[in-house]
Every structure is written in structure tokens, then in C-alpha cells.
Amino acid sequence: MLLAALLAGVLLACLASVMIGAKAVAVPDVLRALAGERSGDALVVSELRFPRTLLGLLVGVCLGAAGTIAQAVTRNPLADPGLLGVSAGAAVAVAAGIGVLGLTSPLQYVWFAFAGAALAGALVYLIGGTGRGGASPVKLALAGAAITALLGSVTYALVLLDVRTLDQYRFWAVGSLAGRDGELAAKLAPFAIAGLVLALALTPKLNALELGDELASSLGVKVGATRLLGALAVVTLTGAAVAAAGPVTFVGLVVPHVMRAFTGPDLRWLLPASALGGAVLLLGADTLGRVLDHPAEVQAGVVTAFAGAPFLIALVRRGKLREHTR
Amino acid sequence: MTLLNVKRTPGRVGWQAGPVGGVLRPRLAMVVLGALALAAAALAGSVSLGQFTIPFADVLAALTGTGSEDAALIVLELRLPRALTGLLVGCAFGLAGALFQAVTRNPLASPDLIGVSAGASAGGVAAILIGGVTAAGAGSYEAVPIGALAGALAASAVIYVMAWRGGTITGYRFVLVGLGVHGVLGALTSWLLARADIDQASRAMVWLTGSLNGRGFEHSWWAGIALAVVVPVVLALSRPYQLLQYGEDTALGLGVPVHRARMILLLAGVVLAAIATAAAGPVSFVALAAPQIAKRLAGTASVPLLASGCVGAALLLGADLAARLVFEPIELPVGVVTGAVGAPYLMWLLLRANRLGTGG
Structure with missing residues (x-):
């Protein structure tokens, strides 16, 4: 029921994202574009709006799913994908790409962002996973915070030493779907799908982990391996999202909390719900951003924060968010 | 009855002299003293080292008013206010981090992550963008500390009011x-940064990184007064502070007025973080790392309060010294270095603790 409603929400958000913008497009033109016609408004739709909507869909799904898994793996409700060092890794790689190698377009940053995200995630896991008991939630979270701070310093240094780098970096860092190349979604889709499949496959085991490590292992779950694979899913999904849109804040953090109020803690339901909810939030935010400051745009990353926070605060105040961990 | 009763158990020494008594933890005391010594060394280094090295004897002469005019100018006008600001701000960040982490029982809770610094950042950047540009860098904007303080306090007020429900605030x-x-x-x-003119954006970026450049005595006064007001309050609440870390039920059972203590301690953390950020910008990592470093050095189960403040002071001041000296004559903002120095150290501590099996 909830999933059906969310699916309908995603479709509506997609439609809105295609129709609304600097130039409003009517439904018939959208249908003509879908039928393959390439003239007038149909051209706007098929050349600009479709790729952007697809990209938004991909980023939203990835972030919603990644946030859910990150919170389950670290068993910390504060965990968002950025916490495992992933966003910071992407940021430092992009800043280095711009500053040192002179890259100029998001299509060129993509693989830098992805590689940076993956390396930082792996490093966090290595540091957090040493010692007895493997990667415990607190160790992972602390290692993530430490790596984030370290990489953040490098990013700041790169950006501060060169104004030109800052000039490009600040538009990437705000998180936006504007001006992205049409091929981007197709390039990143394999990673997103692989991450989603892995995450879905892990949900029963991650459910067991929520009971605590001892209980989970007595239920026959390999705790260390599950956590490692979970972290892998987080890195893949977040890497794809960050590479596509920059560090969009808040989707990965808020959506799982909001959805948990409806689905309860069972990850088998929570994960798909969060993925769809992430897509609704991100597409809605992107569409709204196009209207708000017309003819300029408010970047999607800004709108998601302003839209997500009141939701989170209202849920906290109504006591819907219990301390489901510890 | 003997004058002084001493009882030893591993890791602590209990003493009693007449009606007063207490527990002494030698390792914790060593950490506090060690961090203080480091901070003092960094203070001395900050005052005497730099583009013009001033021997320590000349520094003392300048302080007592008997040295040369040049040395007095450099020491009293430039280096001492900056170093004092760093010392006090670092201490305030360390204490604020310890308060947040102890009361919320979450090692990731620090003003960097839960809105206080973000409020200061938005306020400070808005002040820079609205206030226009002056020549000497972001540190000299009159409006920036005010904007930052207003932003931090407004953000904290919103958090405080929104978290208030049923007469209390839970961590x-x-x-x-x-x-x-x-x-x-x-x-x-x-968003403000992306909309701004690039010159203003790059100035705002320096401030956002956190910098002690051009800080005067007025900044150290702010931090000093905040510490002087807040620290006695917090020390008076040191028993609730300790017991809250064992969980609400335990603390209630031991007779702690949990709700009131928690609200006062959080308020104290907010005030310290807000004023420290206003004085030095949102320096990242000190408030997050200092309590964790202090805890691991002291080997305590809970986050030690005073040790966190001392470690914070040593960390920030040491980082500022490194920021000035390492890439001379380019001076990096201190926030770049706190991350670059503090993070590997925290990682090393984590790795060591993990190897010994006491991590997490």
C-alpha cells in the first residue's frame, strides 16, 4: 500500500519535473516527445528535461537507499552516507581534478568523484574494521568522521590556494542537477543497480544485525561479512549519487527516518520505501528549485535541506523517532 | 583518626582529610597536566616564532615593558592576542564537545555536526556578503563575529525550542x-557562496575554514568571559555530568535531577561553542576530536571534562603554530591544519585501541 502510494508519487514527481521549468510544457507535448517527435516543446522535453529527470530519479533512489543501509550498518541514527567519508572523498577528488588537472565539466569529474568516494570508503572501513570484533558501529562512525575531517582539510587547502578552483568547486559542492550531460545517467546506472541489488539482498541479514552482534551471530549471520558488504553497497550507491549531482545533503539522512515512521524498522520494507521516497524528495526539490527563483535556479541540494528539515523536526517532536539503536 | 586517609585501587587513589575527600586518578591528572604543558609550550612558541623570530628573553622583556619597541609591537599587538584567542577558543571548543558528547551519549555529537557551527557559518557568511569587502581579510570584518554569534545563538535557540517537549529536552x-x-x-x-561574487566567496571561504589571523584582544576577551562564566557552572554540575553518561535511568536512580542538569549542561555547551565560533570561525574537528582524544589518553570510560578542554587548547594552538610555520611565508587558515593534524592522530589512537581490543 505504502509502496504503491510512493510509486505513484515518483511518477507524479517525474511528470512535474518534465513539465515545469523555465518553459512550461503541456502533457500532449510530453506524450509527443515520448513518441519520439523532436520539434518545439517536445524537443525541450526530450533533450533537456528527460535526461535531467532520469538523473534525479537515479540520484534520489541511490541516496535514499544508501542512507538506510548506512544507518543499519553503523547502527547510528546520525549516519548519513557522508559520514562514512564517501562525500568527503568525492569532494577532495573533484577539487583536485579541478585544481591540479584543470578539469572543467561535470562529465569529466564523474570518475574522479566516484574513485574518491570509493577510496575514502575503503579507507574508513580498513581503519574502522581493525582489531577484535571487526568493524563495530562506533569504530566505523569515528573513523568516518576522522577521514572526513582529514579530507575536508585537503579540500579546503586546494580551494583556498586557487580562486579558479573555488569558482568551479562551489557550484559542484552545493549539489545540483543543472547542466548535467545526458549521458551521465546511463553511465552511472550500472553502479546504482548493482548497489541496489546488493542492498536488497542484504536486508534480512542487516535486520538481524539490528538485534545486536551477539544475537545476530547466534542466528547464523556472519556479522563481519554482512557489515563489509553493507558498506560496499553504501559506497557504490553514494558514489554514483555524488558523482552525478555533487554532495546533495539530507536526502540520505532524513528519508529513512521519515519512512521508518510508516514502515517500522523492517529493512525489507524500509529500503524500497526509502529509495522511492528519496526519488520523490529529490525530483520535487529540483522542480521546486526551478520555480522559486525564476529565471535563476535554486540548486536541488538547497531545496532538499529546506524541505527535509521541518519534516525531520516534526517527526522528532511527535516522538515518532525512537532511539531504535544502542 | 589519622589526618589523611588514603585508599588505593588500580587506576585511582581515594583520599580523605577530615570532612573533605575525593578520588584522584593519576592517569587523568597526567593527561590534564601533559595537555596543559603542551598548550603552554605552543603558547610560548606562538609568541616567539614566526617571520621574525623573537628570542624568549626578549618576549619576556616586551611583556614587562622593558624590551625594544619593535618586539613589543609584534608580541603585544599581533602574536599574544592571537595566541591567547587560540588557547581560549580551543579550550572552549574542547569543553563544548565534551558537554555535547557526554549529555547526548553520542561520540559524534559536536557543535560541528548539530547546527551550532552551521548557524555561525551562515551568519558569518551573510555578514561578509552583506557587509562588503575590506582590505585585510575576513578576520577584520567588524560585522562578522557579530553575525556569527547571532547566527549561532539563533540556531541554538531554534534547536533548543524545537527539542523542548513535555517540560524537558532529551539528548x-x-x-x-x-x-x-x-x-x-x-x-x-x-547557496550564499554559490550566488556570491567570487572575491567575496573566497574571503568567506577563509573565514569558514576557521582562522586566527588578525585576531585581537577583543576576541580573547569574548572567549575568556564565556569560559569564566560557564566553567564554574559546569564544574558545579560535574557529578550529574559524570552520572548522565551512564544513562538516564542510572542517573535518576542515583538522585540526579536529570532534566534540569541536562538542559543546563547543553546550554553551557551551546554558549561556549557559539562564542568560540564567533571569535575564530567554525574551526572543524577540535570539538569533535578533543574529547575523544582525551578519553583515549586518559583511559576513562566516560568523556573527561577538564582534560577535553586542555586537549582542545593544545590542539588548536599547536595547529595554528603549524599553520603559520610549515608553509612560510604562506599562512594557512588554522582549520586546514586542525583536520590535517588531528585526524591522523585520532586515527592512530583508534587503530591502537582497536589492536588492543578496547576500541569502540
């Missing part, structure tokens, strides 16, 4: 509401 609600506010204000800051 969990405080953290989650803080995260929400942090997200909004962080996005607002990025």
Missing part, C-alpha cells in the same frame, strides 16, 4: 533536531 531529540537545523543552514551557506 536524542536534541541531536536529531540539531542535525536538521545543521542541514538547512549548511545548504543556506553553500
Whole structure:
């Protein structure tokens, strides 16, 4: 029921994202574009709006799913994908790409962002996973915070030493779907799908982990391996999202909390719900951003924060968010 | 009856002299003293080292008013206010981090993550963008500390009011509401930066990194007064502070007025973080790392309060010294170095603790 409603929400958000913008497009033109016609408004739709909507869909799904898994793996409700060092890794790689190698377009940053995200995630896991008991939630979270701070310093240094780098970096860092190349979604889709499949496959085991490590292992779950694979899913999904849109804040953090109020803690339901909810939030935010400051745009990353926070605060105040961990 | 009763158990020494008594933890005391010594060394280094090295004897002469005019100018006008600001701000960040982490019982709760610094950032950047540009860098904007303080206090007030329900504030609600506010204000800051003219954006970026450049005595006064007001309050609440870390039920059972103590301690943390950020910019990592470093050095189960403050002071001042000296004559903002120095150290501590099997 909830999933059906969310699916309908995603479709509506997609439609809105295609129709609304600097130039409003009517439904018939959208249908003509879908039928393959390439003239007038149909051209706007098929050349600009479709790729952007697809990209938004991909980023939203990835972030919603990644946030859910990150919170389950670290068993910390504060965990968002950025916490495992992933966003910071992407940021430092992009800043280095711009500053040192002179890259100029998001299509060129993509693989830098992805590689940076993956390396930082792996490093966090290595540091957090040493010692007895493997990667415990607190160790992972602390290692993530430490790596984030370290990489953040490098990013700041790169950006501060060169104004030109800052000039490009600040538009990437705000998180936006504007001006992205049409091929981007197709390039990143394999990673997103692989991450989603892995995450879905892990949900029963991650459910067991929520009971605590001892209980989970007595239920026959390999705790260390599950956590490692979970972290892998987080890195893949977040890497794809960050590479596509920059560090969009808040989707990965808020959506799982909001959805948990409806689905309860069972990850088998929570994960798909969060993925769809992430897509609704991100597409809605992107569409709204196009209207708000017309003819300029408010970047999607800004709108998601302003839209997500009141939701989170209202849920906290109504006591819907219990301390489901510890 | 003997005058002084001493009872030893591993890791602590209990003493009693007449009606007063207490527990002495030698290792914790060593950490406090060691951090203080490091901070003092960094203070001395900050005052005497730099583009013009001033021997320590000349520094003392300048302080007593008997040295040369040049040395007096450099020491009294430039280096001493900056070093004092760093010392006090670092201490305030360390204490604020310890308070947040202890009360919320979450090692990631620090003003960097739950909205206070983000409020200061948005306020400070807005002040820079609205206030226009002056020549000497972001540190000399009159309006910036005011904007930052207003932003931090406004953000804290929103967090405090929104987390308030049923006559109390729980640590969990405080953290989650803080995260929400942090997200909004962080996005607002990025947006302001992306809209701004590039010159202003790069100045704002220096301030956002956190810098002690050009700080005067007025900044150290701010931090000093905040510490002087807050520290006695917090020390008076040191028993609730300790017991809250064992969980609400335990603390209640031991007779702690949990709700009141928690609210006062959180308020104290907010005030310290807000004023420290106003004075030095949102220096990252000190408030997050200092309590964790202090805890691991002292080997305590809970987050030690005073040791966190001392470690914070040593960390920030040491980082500022490194920021000035390493890439001379280019001076990096201190926030770049706190991360670069503090993070590997925290990682090493984590790795060591993990190897010994006491991590997490």
C-alpha cells in the first residue's frame, strides 16, 4: 500500500519535473516527445528535461537507499552516507581534478568523484574494521568522521590556494542537477543497480544485525561479512549519487527516518520505501528549485535541506523517532 | 583518626582529610597536566616564532615593558592576542564537545555536526556578503563575529525550542533536531557562496575554514568571559555530568535531577561553542576530536571534562603554530591544519585501541 502510494508519487514527481521549468510544457507535448517527435516543446522535453529527470530519479533512489543501509550498518541514527567519508572523498577528488588537472565539466569529474568516494570508503572501513570484533558501529562512525575531517582539510587547502578552483568547486559542492550531460545517467546506472541489488539482498541479514552482534551471530549471520558488504553497497550507491549531482545533503539522512515512521524498522520494507521516497524528495526539490527563483535556479541540494528539515523536526517532536539503536 | 586517609585501587587513589575527600586518578591528572604543558609550550612558541623570530628573553622583556619597541609591537599587538584567542577558543571548543558528547551519549555529537557551527557559518557568511569587502581579510570584518554569534545563538535557540517537549529536552531529540537545523543552514551557506561574487566567496571561504589571523584582544576577551562564566557552572554540575553518561535511568536512580542538569549542561555547551565560533570561525574537528582524544589518553570510560578542554587548547594552538610555520611565508587558515593534524592522530589512537581490543 505504502509502496504503491510512493510509486505513484515518483511518477507524479517525474511528470512535474518534465513539465515545469523555465518553459512550461503541456502533457500532449510530453506524450509527443515520448513518441519520439523532436520539434518545439517536445524537443525541450526530450533533450533537456528527460535526461535531467532520469538523473534525479537515479540520484534520489541511490541516496535514499544508501542512507538506510548506512544507518543499519553503523547502527547510528546520525549516519548519513557522508559520514562514512564517501562525500568527503568525492569532494577532495573533484577539487583536485579541478585544481591540479584543470578539469572543467561535470562529465569529466564523474570518475574522479566516484574513485574518491570509493577510496575514502575503503579507507574508513580498513581503519574502522581493525582489531577484535571487526568493524563495530562506533569504530566505523569515528573513523568516518576522522577521514572526513582529514579530507575536508585537503579540500579546503586546494580551494583556498586557487580562486579558479573555488569558482568551479562551489557550484559542484552545493549539489545540483543543472547542466548535467545526458549521458551521465546511463553511465552511472550500472553502479546504482548493482548497489541496489546488493542492498536488497542484504536486508534480512542487516535486520538481524539490528538485534545486536551477539544475537545476530547466534542466528547464523556472519556479522563481519554482512557489515563489509553493507558498506560496499553504501559506497557504490553514494558514489554514483555524488558523482552525478555533487554532495546533495539530507536526502540520505532524513528519508529513512521519515519512512521508518510508516514502515517500522523492517529493512525489507524500509529500503524500497526509502529509495522511492528519496526519488520523490529529490525530483520535487529540483522542480521546486526551478520555480522559486525564476529565471535563476535554486540548486536541488538547497531545496532538499529546506524541505527535509521541518519534516525531520516534526517527526522528532511527535516522538515518532525512537532511539531504535544502542 | 589519622589526618589523611588514603585508599588505593588500580587506576585511582581515594583520599580523605577530615570532612573533605575525593578520588584522584593519576592517569587523568597526567593527561590534564601533559595537555596543559603542551598548550603552554605552543603558547610560548606562538609568541616567539614566526617571520621574525623573537628570542624568549626578549618576549619576556616586551611583556614587562622593558624590551625594544619593535618586539613589543609584534608580541603585544599581533602574536599574544592571537595566541591567547587560540588557547581560549580551543579550550572552549574542547569543553563544548565534551558537554555535547557526554549529555547526548553520542561520540559524534559536536557543535560541528548539530547546527551550532552551521548557524555561525551562515551568519558569518551573510555578514561578509552583506557587509562588503575590506582590505585585510575576513578576520577584520567588524560585522562578522557579530553575525556569527547571532547566527549561532539563533540556531541554538531554534534547536533548543524545537527539542523542548513535555517540560524537558532529551539528548536524542536534541541531536536529531540539531542535525536538521545543521542541514538547512549548511545548504543556506553553500547557496550564499554559490550566488556570491567570487572575491567575496573566497574571503568567506577563509573565514569558514576557521582562522586566527588578525585576531585581537577583543576576541580573547569574548572567549575568556564565556569560559569564566560557564566553567564554574559546569564544574558545579560535574557529578550529574559524570552520572548522565551512564544513562538516564542510572542517573535518576542515583538522585540526579536529570532534566534540569541536562538542559543546563547543553546550554553551557551551546554558549561556549557559539562564542568560540564567533571569535575564530567554525574551526572543524577540535570539538569533535578533543574529547575523544582525551578519553583515549586518559583511559576513562566516560568523556573527561577538564582534560577535553586542555586537549582542545593544545590542539588548536599547536595547529595554528603549524599553520603559520610549515608553509612560510604562506599562512594557512588554522582549520586546514586542525583536520590535517588531528585526524591522523585520532586515527592512530583508534587503530591502537582497536589492536588492543578496547576500541569502540
